[in-house]
Amino acid sequence: MIRFANPFFLAGLAAVAVPILIHLLTRDRVRRVAFSSLRFFANASRHVLRRKRFSETLLILLRALACALLALLFARPSWVRRDGDRGAGHVTASRARILLVDVSASMRRVTDRVGLQETLAGALSELRPGEDAAGLIVFDRFATVLHPLSMDLGSVRAASESVEPGFGATDIVAGLRRADELLASTRAEVREILLVSDLQRSGAERLRESWRLSPGVLLRVHALTPAPDQPNLAIVDADCPQSLADDGIARTVSVRVAALGRQGAAGVPVTLRLDGEETARQSLHVQPGRPVAVRFRHVFTKPGDNRVEVRLETADLCEADNTVRFNVRVLPRIPVLLLHGRDTAVAGASMLVFLKAALAPAEDGPFAVRALPLSAVSAGEIRAAAVVVLADAPGSASPAVLAELQALPARGGGILVLPGRSVTPTVFNEAYGEWMPCRLRAVVTTGEESATARGMGLTKVDYSHPVFEVFLHPHHGDFAGVRFRRYWEITGSQMSTVLARFEDGRPAMLERSLGKGLVVVWLGPPDPEWGNLHLRAIFLPLLHQTVRHLALRTEERTAYAVGEVFPAHPEGRLFDPDGNASAADSVTAQAPGFYRLETGAGAALTLAVNTPFAETDAGVLTPEELASALRATGEDPEAAHAGAAVPGEGSERGFWRYVLVVLILVSLTELYVGNRTLRH
Numbered sequence: 001m002i003r004f005a006n007p008f009f010l011a012g013l014a015a016v017a018v019p020i021l022i023h024l025l026t027r028d029r030v031r032r033v034a035f036s037s038l039r040f041f042a043n044a045s046r047h048v049l050r051r052k053r054f055s056e057t058l059l060i061l062l063r064a065l066a067c068a069l070l071a072l073l074f075a076r077p078s079w080v081r082r083d084g085d086r087g088a089g090h091v092t093a094s095r096a097r098i099l100l101v102d103v104s105a106s107m108r109r110v111t112d113r114v115g116l117q118e119t120l121a122g123a124l125s126e127l128r129p130g131e132d133a134a135g136l137i138v139f140d141r142f143a144t145v146l147h148p149l150s151m152d153l154g155s156v157r158a159a160s161e162s163v164e165p166g167f168g169a170t171d172i173v174a175g176l177r178r179a180d181e182l183l184a185s186t187r188a189e190v191r192e193i194l195l196v197s198d199l200q201r202s203g204a205e206r207l208r209e210s211w212r213l214s215p216g217v218l219l220r221v222h223a224l225t226p227a228p229d230q231p232n233l234a235i236v237d238a239d240c241p242q243s244l245a246d247d248g249i250a251r252t253v254s255v256r257v258a259a260l261g262r263q264g265a266a267g268v269p270v271t272l273r274l275d276g277e278e279t280a281r282q283s284l285h286v287q288p289g290r291p292v293a294v295r296f297r298h299v300f301t302k303p304g305d306n307r308v309e310v311r312l313e314t315a316d317l318c319e320a321d322n323t324v325r326f327n328v329r330v331l332p333r334i335p336v337l338l339l340h341g342r343d344t345a346v347a348g349a350s351m352l353v354f355l356k357a358a359l360a361p362a363e364d365g366p367f368a369v370r371a372l373p374l375s376a377v378s379a380g381e382i383r384a385a386a387v388v389v390l391a392d393a394p395g396s397a398s399p400a401v402l403a404e405l406q407a408l409p410a411r412g413g414g415i416l417v418l419p420g421r422s423v424t425p426t427v428f429n430e431a432y433g434e435w436m437p438c439r440l441r442a443v444v445t446t447g448e449e450s451a452t453a454r455g456m457g458l459t460k461v462d463y464s465h466p467v468f469e470v471f472l473h474p475h476h477g478d479f480a481g482v483r484f485r486r487y488w489e490i491t492g493s494q495m496s497t498v499l500a501r502f503e504d505g506r507p508a509m510l511e512r513s514l515g516k517g518l519v520v521v522w523l524g525p526p527d528p529e530w531g532n533l534h535l536r537a538i539f540l541p542l543l544h545q546t547v548r549h550l551a552l553r554t555e556e557r558t559a560y561a562v563g564e565v566f567p568a569h570p571e572g573r574l575f576d577p578d579g580n581a582s583a584a585d586s587v588t589a590q591a592p593g594f595y596r597l598e599t600g601a602g603a604a605l606t607l608a609v610n611t612p613f614a615e616t617d618a619g620v621l622t623p624e625e626l627a628s629a630l631r632a633t634g635e636d637p638e639a640a641h642a643g644a645a646v647p648g649e650g651s652e653r654g655f656w657r658y659v660l661v662v663l664i665l666v667s668l669t670e671l672y673v674g675n676r677t678l679r680h
Contacts, residue, residue, distance in 0.1 A: 007075060008075075009071055009074035009075040010071060010072075010075050011071075012067075012070065012071030012074065012075075013067075013068055013071045013072075015067040015068075015070070015071060016064045016065075016067050016068050017064075018067060019059075019060050019063035019064050019067065020060060020064065023056065023060050062669060066667055069662055092186075092187040092188070093131065093132050093133035093149075093151060093186070093187075093188045094128070094131045094132055094188060094189055094190070095127065095128075095131070095132040095133070095188055095189065095190040095191075095192070096132070096133045096134075096135075096149055096183060096186040096188035096190070096191045096192070097123070097127060097132065097133070097134050097135075097192050097193075097194055098134075098135045098136075098137060098149070098179040098182055098183060098192070098193045098194065099120055099123055099124070099134060099135065099136045099137070099156075099160070099194050099196070100137050100139065100175050100176070100179045100193050100194065100195045100196065100197075101116065101120065101136070101137070101138045101139070101163055101196045101197075102138075102139060102140070102170065102172070102175070102195075102196060102197035102198065102203075103138045103139065103140055103163065103164065103165050103166045103168075104139075104140040104141075104165070104166065104168050104169060104170040104200070104203065104615060105140075105165070105166065105167045105168060105169070105170075105320055105321070105562070105611045105612065105615035106170060106198055106200045106203070106615045106616075106617075107165035107166075107197070107198055107224070108165040108318040108320055109198070109226045109232060109260065109318045110198045110224040110225060110226045111165065111224050112164070112165065113163070113164035113165070115224075116160075116163050116164060116165070116196070117160060117161060117163065119196055119222060119224075120136075120157075120160040120163065120196070121157065121160070123194050123196075123222070124153055124156060124157050124160070127153055129153055130151065132151075132153070133149045133150060133151050133186070133188065134147075134149065134150065134153055134156045135147055135148055135149040135150065135156065135179075135182055136156055136159050136160055136163070137175060137178055137179050137182070138163055138175075139171065139172075139174055139175030139178070140166055140168030140169060140170060140171070140563065141168045141169040141170070141171050141174065141563040142168075142171070142174055142563070143174045143175045143177070143178035143179075145178065145182065146159045146160075146162070146163070147159040147160075148182065149182060149183075149185075149186055166562075166590075166591075167320060167562040167590075167591050167592055167611045168562045168563040168611075168612070169203065169561070169562070169563055169612040169614055169615060170200050170202065170203025170204075170614075170615065171203055171206065172195075172197065172199075172203050172204045172206075172207070172626075173204070173206035173207060173209070173211065174206075175195070176193065176195070176213070176219075176630075177211065179193045180193070180213055180214050180217055183214070183217055184214055190218070191216055191217050191218065192217070192218040192219070192220055193213075193217065193218070193219050193220065194220045194222060195219065195220065195221050195222065195626075196222045196224065197221075197222075197223065197224065198223070198224050198225065198226075198620060199221070199223050199620045199621040199622070199623070199626060200615070200617060200619070200620055200621075201617060201619035201620055201621050202614045202615075202617040202619065203614075204621055204626070204629075207626070207629040207630070208629075212630055213630050219626075219627065219630060221623040221626060221627070223620075223622075223623055225620075226260075226261065228261070228262055229261075229262065229263065230261055230263075230316075231259070231261055231263040231264075231265055231316050232259070232260045232261045232316045232318055233257055233258070233259055233260070233265055233268060233286060233312050233314060233316055233322065234257070234258055234260050234318070234321035234322065234616040235255050235256070235257055235310065235312065235321060235322065235323070235324045235613075235616070236256050236257070236258045236291060236613055236616040237255065237256040237291075237613055238253075238254065238255045238256070238310065238324040238326075238610075238613075239252075239253075239254045239255075240252075240253045240254075240308060240326040240328065241328060242326070242327070242328065242329060242557070242558050242559060243328075243329045243331065243552040243558075244300060244328065244329075244330060244331070244548075244552070245330075245331050245333070245334055245366040245367075245548055245551070245552070246300075246301065246303060246330050246331065246332055246333065246366060247365070247366035248299060248301070248364075249299070250297040250298060250299045251297070251298060251299070251300060251328075252295055252296070252297055253272060253295070253296045253297075253298060253308060253310065253326070254293060254294065254295040254296070255270075255293070255294050255310050255324060256291045256292070256293050256294075257270070257284060257286055257291060257292050257293075257294060257312065258286065258290075258291040258292075258616070259286045259287065259288045259289075259290075260616065260618045261288065262288055263288065264285070264286050264287040264288050265284075265285070265286050265314065266285045266286075267283050267284075267285065268283070268284040268285075268286065268312060268313070268314050269281055269282075269283060269284070269312075269313040269314070270282045270283070270284050270294050270310065270311070270312055270313070271310070271311050271313055272296040272298065272308070272309075272310055273308070273309040273310075273311065274298070274306060274307070274308055275306065275307050276307070276309075279298065280296050280298070282294055282296075284312075294310075296310070300328050300330045301330070302330060303330050303331070303332050304329065304330060305327050305328075305329055305558075305604075305605070305606040306327065306328040306329070306330060307325070307326075307327060307594055307606060307608070308325065308326040308327070308328055308608075309323060309324070309325050309326075310323070310324050311323045320592065320611055321611060321615070321616050323592070323610075324610050325592065325593070325594060325608040325609070325610055326558075326559060326608050327558040327559065327594070327606045327607065327608040328558075329558060331551070331552070333365070333366060333367060333368040334366060334367050334368065334386050334387060334547065334548070334551045335367075335368045335370075335384060335385050335386050335387075336359060336367045336368065336369045336370070336385065336386070336387045336388075336389060336547060337370055337372065337377070337381060337382060337384075337385035337387070337388045337389070338352070338355060338356065338359070338369055338370065338371040338372070338389045338391060339371075339372055339373070339374045339377055339388060339389065339390055339391065339393050340352045340371065340372075340373060340374065340391045340392055340393060341373070341374055341391075341392050341393040341394045341396070341420075341422045341423070350527070350528050351391055351392055351418070351420055351525060351526055351527045351528075351534075352371065352391055352392070354526055354528075354534040354539075355389065355391055355418075355526065355543070356369060356371055358539060358540045358543050358544075359389075359543065359544075359547070361540075366544070366548075367544075367547060370385075374390070374393040374394075374395075374396065374397045374401070375396055375397060377397070377401055378401070379400045379401055379403075379404040382401065382404040382405060382408060383404060383408075385408075385413065386413055386414070386550075386551045387413065387414045387415070387416065387547050387550045387551050388405065388408060388413070388414075388415050388416070389415075389416045389418065389547075390405075390415065390416070390417045390418065390419075391418045391420070391525075392418060392419065392420030392421065392422045392423060392525065392527070393422075393423075394422050394423050394424060394427055394428060394431075395423075395427050395428050395430065395431025395432060396427070396431075397431070402431055402432075405432075406434065406435050408517065409435065409514035409515055409516070409517030409518060409519055410514055410515030410516065410517065411515065411516065411517070412515070412516035412517050413517045413550075414517050414518045414519070414520070414547075414549075414550025414551060415517075415518075415519045415520070415550070416520050416521075416522070416546055416547065416550060417432075417436065417437075417519065417520070417521040417522070418521075418522050418525040418526070419440060419488055419521070419523070419525060420525045420527050420530070421527065421529065421530075423440065425439075425440040425441060425442065428440050433492075435512075435514055435519060436512075436519065436521065437493060437495070437496035437510040437511060437512035437519055437520070437521050438490040438491065438492055438493035438496060438507070438510055438521065438523075439490060439491050439492040439493075440488050440489075440490055441488075441489045441490055441491050442488075442489050443486055443487070443488060443489070444456075444486065444487055444488070444489050444506070445485065445486050446484075446485050446486075454483060455483025455484050455485045455531055455532070456483065456484045456485075456487065456502045456503050456504060456524075457479070457480070457482060457483055457484075457502070457503045458479045458482055458500050458501070458502060458503070458508055458524075459500075459501055459502070459503050460498075460500065460501040461479060461499070461500045462498075462499045462500065465499050465511075466545065466548075466549045467499060467509075467520075467542070467545045467546050467549050468499070468500075468542075468545070470541060470545055471538065471541075477536075477537050477538035477541065478538070479500075479538065481532075481536055482531070482532065482533055482536055482538070483531055483532055484502065484508075484524040484530060484531035484533070485529075485530060485531055486524075486527075486529070486530040486531070487502060487506070487508065487523050487524040487530065487531075488523040488524075489506060490506075490507060490510075490523060493507060493510055495512055496510040496511060496512040497510065497511045497512070498510055499511055499520075502524070506523075507523060508522070508523055508524055509521070509522055509523065510523070517550070518549070518550055520546055520549075520550060526539060526543075558605065558606065558607055558608060559607075559608050559610070560589050560607055560608070560609045560610075561589070561609065561610055561611070561612045561613075562589050562590065562591065562592060562609060562610070562611055562612065563588060563589065563612070564588070564589055565586055565587065565588050565589075566584065566586075566587050566588075566589065566595070566597065566607060567597070568584065568585050568586050569584040569585065569597065569599045570583075570584075570585045571599070572584035572597060572598050572599040573597075573598045574587050574595060574596070574597050574598075575595060575596040575597075575598070576590070576591070576593070576595055577591065577592075577593025577594055577595065584597055584598070584599070589607075589609045591609070592609050592610050592611050593609055594606055594607070594608055594609075595607040595609060
């Protein structure tokens with residue numbers, strides 16, 4: 001059925017009579033006069049007159065059609081689908097309304113289950129039973145259809161009673177897309193989406209995309225806002241190590257706390273809990289707009305999983321953002337196999353001495369170190385190690401040992417390579433070239449008379465990398481005093497990442513991923529004849545950080561956010577925070593808390609799940625901003641208030657654009673026919 005946005009302009013259809021009247025009033029009056037000399041041209045004259053009458057009739061019809069189309073253009077017709085326009089099985093109604101409800105974690109700050117049900121009940125009461133249809137969709141990071149479009153408003157009302165705010169992230173576009181798809185299969189004079197949301201700005205990032213609502217779909221916004229004077233504190237960021245070695249060093253657990261409302265708070269207790277027991281407490285003062293950092297220091301000594309919680313001990317508008325959870329996995333002593341290329345009794349083997357002293361300074365250190373010549377090691381000893389250090393090892397080993405070294409990173413181990421004076425580039429490259437981060441070319445020696453006689457320093461250190469991040473903290477050492485009189489020049493490093501460079505721009509440290517593990521090479525090894533790295537205070541923490549990184553990088557992830565999918569273990573079981581078990585195969589985290597994952601091999605892993613930190617963003621969109629992002633260019637900007645309808649881009653009511661195209665074509669045809677008529 002055709003409807004008109006401005007039906008009063010249809011009165012302009014009377015203008016169709018104007019071209020006809022002009023023709024009738026201005027047509028030529030022909031008087032017949034007989035000329036005997038022209039009787040031979042009678043047949044030709046009749047032919048010309050017939051052609052002229054046809055052209056004039058066509059011009060009249062085209063001009064009348066142009067006047068009719070002009071009137072229709074101002075009336076703005078729209079095509080509304082009725083029965084028979086679509087296939088069977090689609091809902092037909094006077095009005096089709098999708099109730100699109102935001103159930104993300106941020107909604108807990110503005111409403112609860114009762115408030116949402118009252119809002120939805122009011123929206124359903126506006127519809128007419130037997131004439132209008134309704135559907136119900138909830139969304140957070142993903143959209144879920146709770147009830148398809150139906151004329152049975154009672155069943156939709158019953159489905160709405162289960163709607164309540166959840167714990168997931170917000171994606172407004174995901175909900176709008178799903179609602180738009182549902183309305184596409186509907187025959188209704190009015191098709192609309194009623195969005196119930198707090199319009200959190202962080203959940204509307206995808207509005208920058210080019211997607212718009214389908215033609216004819218209207219958007220209405222019911223924006224919810226928090227109580228202005230209700231205090232609400234939230235943990236907006238947190239940091240805690242996920243895996244570490246049992247080394248007796250205190251680790252930092254830090255959080256940032258912000259006041260999301262207009263009111264701050266004073267004297268709020270913040271506690272650190274380990275496996276449910278409170279171990280530390282601090283008092284916090286927060287002002288609006290000024291986040292405060294809280295740090296705890298703790299020595300993790302229990303091997304295996306350590307459940308850590310940081311809590312704001314306060315009751316406020318939303319308690320879901322008052323707790324953050326971690327699982328700190330403490331590994332026993334890391335088995336390190338130190339392989340060297342020459343016997344310890346040989347003069348000049350002092351690199352090995354410094355490495356052993358740094359890796360195992362005491363019997364209870366974090367590393368269980370065993371030193372062996374490369375020529376005497378077995379494949380089984382390599383398999384038992386988490387990290388292998390190749391200290392000046394030239395590559396003279398059996399094929400079985402070399403194959404086991406290559407397989408170590410693939411199954412999750414790590415290799416630290418320190419090529420020294422005993423290494424020959426051709427032998428080294430032939431033995432390790434397939435999996436090494438680079439190939440050795442030659443040793444670079446600084447000249448005695450040159451400006452670099454005192455040695456080459458380090459520059460462009462990647463302090464964001466786990467190996468170097470500890471040196472970002474004050475008084476944790478720097479690399480200004482490290483000098484190298486000799487170092488390796490390399491080639492073939494395209495597959496690797498450069499972690500540090502020498503002052504001349506050559507790479508100093510490289511890393512390459514192989515399977516689940518890593519290979520790291522130091523091109524300036526801690527050899528007394530090559531430089532002073534072994535004498536600097538940073539040598540021990542640098543070596544420890546590198547070995548820890550190689551050993552801990554492959555540990556399974558232990559921290560997740562609500563809405564993320566846990567690692568699949570088809571033969572395992574997953575226990576939620578309430579102790580309910582399910583198959584551990586592509587399970588999504590539904591609520592914050594500690595989950596226990598039991599794999600088919602009998603191992604168990606604790607997974608800490610938190611609400612997404614993005615949900616603590618207090619910034620919101622206005623209904624006008626949302627409407628502007630979904631509106632076609634040139635739409636009325638005043639049509640975007642809460643409760644006002646915003647048409648989708650293109651709109652089926654844009655059927656008038658097709659009328660405009662036809663009008664242009666008719667006008668061009670009229671000009672062409674008119675010009676030909678004048679020439680004849």
